[in-house]
Amino acid sequence: MVKPVALLGGKSALYSIIAIAIALALIPLVLGYNMYYVYLAAQVVLVTIMVLAWNIIGGYAGQLDLASSGYMALGGAVSGLLLAFYNVTPWLGMPLGALTAAGLAFLMGYPTFRFGVKEVWYALSTAALVVILQRVFWLIYGSTEIYMPIHRWSWYHLRFSRYEPLYYMLVVILLVTLWLNIRIKNSKLGYYLTAIGEDELAAEALGIDTRRYKLYALLIYASILGFVGGIYVNLTSIVSFRMFDPWLGIVVAVMGIIGGLGSIAGVFMAAVILRTLEEYLRSMFGATIPGIHLLIYGLLLIVVGVLKPEGFAGFLKYFRRRLARGGSGG
Template identity: 30%
Template sequence: MHLDDRLFSDKKLYLPLLAAVLVLPWLPMGTAGPYVIRIATLTLLYMVLAQGLNVVPGFTGLLDLGYVGFFGIGAYTAGLLTVHYQWSLWLVLPLAVLNGALWGVLRGAPTLRLSDDYFAIVTFGFSELIILVLKNELWLTRGPMGVPGIARPDLFGRVLDQPWQTYYLILFFLLLVLWVVVRIRSSRLGRAWFAIREDEIAAECVGVNVARYKIIAFALSAAIGALAGAFYARWFRFIHPDMFKFWESILILCLIVFGGMGSITGALIGALVLIPLTEILRIVLPAEFSSARYLIFGLLIVVMMRWRPAGLLPVERE
């Protein structure tokens, strides 16, 4: 059985893992504690992002180069609503997710007939346009000044201001997202996506409503991206257009390429390996090299495509 299915069905496998993740904040780490929890939170956040991206290139086989746009839309929706109305996370978050999904559909609908490389280009152009809007519409987004002072996340009226609380919060979102994607993958919807990925024309011929299922994939992917964005805005408490540049899309793409496109576990492992690695490189490398650390990601993508095109955990394709 593929690891993907085992991980989420075998109690002996997922219970110990879940336990390890749950006790992490309570391990004796001395002064490094807050830092380790921060990186762990970041890793979980990227796991959520990777799951969201994976839905489009991994499940339906379309290369999305503008995924970070939805991360940005979610972050700005949540950030601005919080700053202006002081609403609770639990009101702001669904709105951000809905807004993300809406833009996913709006972006996706005109691209339905496009081939793979043109789809990639349109998605790329879309995310660049989003950054331009974020940068230039000062009345809405404050442009290059960014949005500072976003309130921390809250739960039942209490502010979550401890690092372990936000860690558990993103863990909850990750489990939620995993539950959704694992369930969908083995449903009729998931099978329709795989059929489209393997051969769109054949899928259409056997009666798969390609347009409808693609739109659902775009909406789900964008919704997950926006969810991550909403959490990010409330966690980091400052957002800026430069945080949502093309690089981020490539970094997230790198996570799923590394783990194996279309593999849910692969996307988790990609984030688990590469996100802490980025943070370690940031510390270990001298300042003049650390800005060039994306070099490794570029190289990694090339090497993976050359020797392990299906990633570390390839998905079986019948």
């Protein structure tokens, strides 16, 4: 019989998930149920989900995918348009969104991996995908913004007068994504993906069907993003072509790299710290210096790339080593 603890990937993983769950559950209380802060907290959790989902394709499998915002917006558009036009509940819309995103990921991923599109070409084709989706959406719906139903606060519409219910739903999805990350890391799939990320040719020589496993990673990643898209549109209340934001896709990958590819703790920290820093900088300088947070991300990325390619995870290791040596060595 498999113990539940083993299913979670060991005791320490279980404890950290419980600790994170408690901390995230208490955040609205700490923030005094202030609507604006809870909204921001939801945004931070959302980006953390995106980066953790990205970690599966980008961190483990080493494929620099820049289309996370595209898959999320597609799932969100499916769920949001069904709700706005046909009054279909997001409880149905979100799985449909996940399916649509996964379907698109398959249509993109199959030929991409089949024809050996790699490295820079993979990154570019995924960046192009977000722009393509954005233009197609624009051709169909134009630049008008489609609003979610406003005065129907209910669990059926998943629309609330406060942000806490959506925040808690995002927290649950975050915990599931975290669990998936840990599960995958300690499974056959995870070992295969890590091998592909380290050296694809060597992995293939060892008999790993690299195409198939890269496709699995892509499908898991796209499904998570397609699913969470439904909550995203209910959080912002708007469906528009602007959701298909190539910049968000780049930022998610940047956070994953700064966090240290494949390191769950590093990626988690990078997303939380950088997204919170972003809000802080925006509230401080947003009016006078727009985009200052991205300017700082840019500098951080250059520094990490040139000095510490292992990212935050590398810095964590470095500090731990220094502490162990009593701060004498480096």
